[in-house]
Amino acid sequence: VGGRYSLWSSVGFALQLAIGRDGFGELLAGAALMDAHVIQAPLQANLPVWHALMGAWNRDALGHASHAILPYDERLALLPDFLQQLVMESLGKSVCQDGLRVGLPTVPVVWGGAGTSVQHSFFQALHQGTDVVPADFIGVVRPAHHHAENHRVLLANLLAQSQALANGAPADDPQKAYPGNRPSSLFLLDELTPHSLGALLAMYEHSVYVQSVLWGINAFDQWGVELGKRIAGELLPAVADDGIQASDPITRALLSQIRDRRR
16 A cells, blocks of 8 residues: 555554554544445435546646645644645656556645635735646634634635636736636535544545546556655665665765765
């Protein structure tokens, strides 16, 4: 099992220690619920299938080369990093399982951050930049705190950003105009619990698999990662011993710089 799919296995033992056996059981139950939905729901009502089709449409039909993950809950601040590995390591392939080249672009660059922070960093580019970046917004309806007014402001910002990307806004000053027509999806969790988190993560896993089927690639290998590891193992003796030279001339020159500067 690739590391990106191993959360549900014994690798999740550390998580079980953190949230308890009952919490981990709820995480698995949420994932199992999504598994059952994928198998039983008709295609027109199948959430991971719809998500996968939108991803393929944005990448191949519209030509959008990146995708933003924007959770509006600080507890999900690391979700973009998790999904970056899940999506890019699974779909970052250019050869089909039959050995032929893929005929279409595959994986987008996946990135993002917690919406409350990144609204004031890269959202400028999302709204008015030259490249259109499809986005997944993720919100939580019922918070795990009693600051109701703060949460209402958070939800208002979540809805506002999705609406602004979709509809834009005209202005007499072109620098203040928003083009709109920038695609996004918005997922609402009733609460952020182990159960709902398990369902959300499983939804993304199934979406990735469906996209791999559409493109005819293997979502469960990662040979591109292996090459770097192998070369690093070959270079380690040269990094440790000044008498050993690298075979690649550029790497040999860089090693020379490293050796000169650590003396």
